Structure formats: C-alpha cells, structure tokens
Amino acid sequence: MTTDLDAIMRERRQLINLAYRLLGSLAEAEDAVQETYTRWYAMSQQEQDAIDSPGAWLTTVASRICLNVLGSARVRRETYVGDWLPEPLPDGGADPVDRVTLDESVNLAFLVVLESMTPAERVSFILHDVFCHSFAEVAEIVGRTPAACRQLASSARRRVRAASRPSAAQSAEHAGIVRDFKQAWEAKDIEAIIGLLDPGATATADGGGFVTAFLDPIQGGEQIARAWIEIAGRRSDGSRFVERTVNGQPGLVTEKDGAVVSVFAFEIADGRITHIWVVRNPAKLRRWAES
Secondary structure: OOOOHHHHHOOHHHHHHHHHHHHOOHHHHHHHHHHHHHHHHHOOHHHHHOOOOHHHHHHHHHHHHHHHHHHHHHHHHOOOOOOOOOOOOEOOOOOHHHOOOOOHHHOHHHHHHHHOOOHHHHHHHHHHHHOOOOHHHHHHHHOOOHHHHHHHHHHHHHHHHHHOOOOEOOHHHHHHHHHHHHHHHHOOOHHHHHHHEEEEEEEEEEOOOOOOOOOOOEEOHHHHHHHHHHHHHOOOOOOEEEEEEEOOEEEEEEEEOOEEEEEEEEEEEOOEEEEEEEEOOHHHOHHHHOO
C-alpha cells in the first residue's frame, strides 16, 4: 500500500521539535529534518511501503543525523568566538508546521545544560526523558546497548538536577522581575539592578564574533549591574528594550529600527535573577524578524 504523503509530512513538526532540543539551533534542526525527508524520498516506493512505521523511521533517521551533527558541532564550537549559546526562539512564528512547542524542555537554562553533555548523553536523555522512547529504541539510534543508554540518560539527568536552582519562579513572578529589571535598566538605577540580581549571578553573551559582546561570562551581581549600566549609557542609537517571550519564558529584546538586535533570557530563583543569557549573533536572530 502506498504510504500517505500527508501522514509523512505531518511528522515534520514533531521532528523539528526533536531536532531543536537535540541541537539547540533551529537552523540546524531544519537542515537535519530536510535531510531526513531527502533520505525518505530517495527510497523507492517498494522500500517505503516495506517500512511498518514511517514515523518511527523518520524519528530514527533524524536522531542519527542530529547525533552526527552534535559530534561535529563540538569541534566547531572549540573555535567559536566567545561562548556558544542556543538559538533563542520567539513565541509563535511564520509557519505553524515549523513552530517549536515551547515548554520547560526548551527554556534557555535547560538547553545550556544540554550543551554540557556528550552527544550520546544528550540524545539518550532527550529521546527517553522528553520524548518517551524506550531504551531499546534509543539503543538502536545511539548504537549502544539499552543498558548503556540507560546509564547515559541517568548521567544526563544528574547534570540537569545539579544545575537546577531551588524555588524556580513561576511565570507571573518571573515576568514581574524581568519587568522590574527592564525599568531599573532604563532608569540606570544601579542599586535597583543589584537588588534584583543574586549576589552569585552570572551573565553570558553570544556575539559569535560578528557583533560587540563581552567574551567572558560576568560573575557577581554587582559586576553585572555595573556592566548593564555601562550598556545603558551607550544607548544613544534609538534602540529600545521590549518585553518578549523567549523560549516560552518572559524575557527582553533590544530593538533598533524595528529589528531585534539582542535577546535576553533569564533564570530566576528565590525571587532573584541568577543568570542572564544575551544572544547577539545575527545568525541566531533571524527567526525574530518573522515573529
């Protein structure tokens, strides 16, 4: 029986969701999914009809492609200028089919933790813990035994727990703190900014070497506040701060001449900001022009 084309294409959104979580880059995720479909349509009709579950086949192939991309990405990121951060996503998008479902498994804090994992750990963890595949299915994709994949996922889970901060802010509280931070920043009120930051807070920027950004993370609430006041002092180019949703969480963007030039994501615990991620690499902000 000929495989239903519509059924095959309906898998696209699920594949994009999977690939983005695996790669932390929507551009790379789209490339991986495109390659998956290219391989599907390279098969003869007879070969396609012999596959019992086209959806499972597509997931397996996409995951293997992502595993290979992750391996090469680790090498590329060693020569990246400054810190590499995941590509931030706005709420919504031009094409609902390509829209990533925004939940706790795509907030920037979670994706940054995933970057610390080996490719096999990341794939095993995402496939099992987020997309509920059995370890037997994961093993087929990763090329390890089910027991080994169980250990990989367990190791990844420990990394996530170790990076988690207690008393994470709920969305309404989170939005209020981000709004207060924006107002204090616009007012250049350094004491108010310090009061909103955890004393041990960290700020990390990603300019990719294409735009100005601090190369090393800034450690400490006071140091971050001073840096942000300095940034505010340079705002004489008509840019403005706007509250936006970043990967499903309240965040900020800087707009200049109607274009988003910086995206700010926040991690908040116990009523204070514990981490700020700043993405300025233009290649990672293309999706914001469509939102």
